[in-house]
Amino acid sequence: MRLITASGAAALLVLPWAALQAQAAGQTKEGDTEFIKAAEEGAPPRISEKAAIARMEPKGKVTTIRPGSNGFTCTLFPDESHAPFCGDHKAFQWIVAAMSEQPKPPAAGGIAYMAKGGLHYETPKGEILMRPTSETKNVKEPPHWMLLTPIDPATSGIPTHPNAGGSYIMFAGTPYAHLMIYQDPKMLKE
Numbered sequence: 001m002r003l004i005t006a007s008g009a010a011a012l013l014v015l016p017w018a019a020l021q022a023q024a025a026g027q028t029k030e031g032d033t034e035f036i037k038a039a040e041e042g043a044p045p046r047i048s049e050k051a052a053i054a055r056m057e058p059k060g061k062v063t064t065i066r067p068g069s070n071g072f073t074c075t076l077f078p079d080e081s082h083a084p085f086c087g088d089h090k091a092f093q094w095i096v097a098a099m100s101e102q103p104k105p106p107a108a109g110g111i112a113y114m115a116k117g118g119l120h121y122e123t124p125k126g127e128i129l130m131r132p133t134s135e136t137k138n139v140k141e142p143p144h145w146m147l148l149t150p151i152d153p154a155t156s157g158i159p160t161h162p163n164a165g166g167s168y169i170m171f172a173g174t175p176y177a178h179l180m181i182y183q184d185p186k187m188l189k190e
């Protein structure tokens with residue numbers, strides 16, 4: 001009994017330390033199996049089951065933990081949202097460019113799914129920013145999918161904020177502008 005208790009206590013001491021180390025390295029702390037399961041939740045199973053799964057660090061460093069066969073990659077956001085994201089090749093390049101603070105994404109036209117929703121950072125004036133500041137608050141996004149193309153609100157007439165219509169241009173006026181479509185990806189059946 002004593003031995004079991006002692007090793008149990010040791011495990012308790014070790015786990016939070018390991019978690020801290022993982023966070024210090026900017027990594028999500030789930031084990032691979034848990035991570036894969038959570039990341040697959042980002043898109044309908046017909047897409048996520050064949051997708052690659054990769055870990056992403058806050059600065060955009062990517063480590064693939066499962067290869068895929070359909071051009072999609074699923075990950076979990078390395079921030080407080082921990083939201084699953086599944087993007088095609090262009091979309092994954094787009095998110096990596098955004099995370100690593102590149103001035104613009106390498107290509108437009110990517111498709112990304114966020115079937116569990118996510119969050120964005122909003123200023124008191126209602127501006128949606130790419131990074132949090134001391135002024136911004138976290139606002140929840142419902143399940144949605146995205147067309148990662150810098151659509152211009154002036155020429156398209158599409159609003160720049162969430163609205164009853166269900167679509168808007170996020171980060172309008174920046175190279176990372178994209179169309180947010182409030183449709184649950186899991187409802188998109190073939």
Ligand SMILES: [Cu+2]
Pocket residue numbers: 146170178179180
């Ligand atoms: Cu978005």
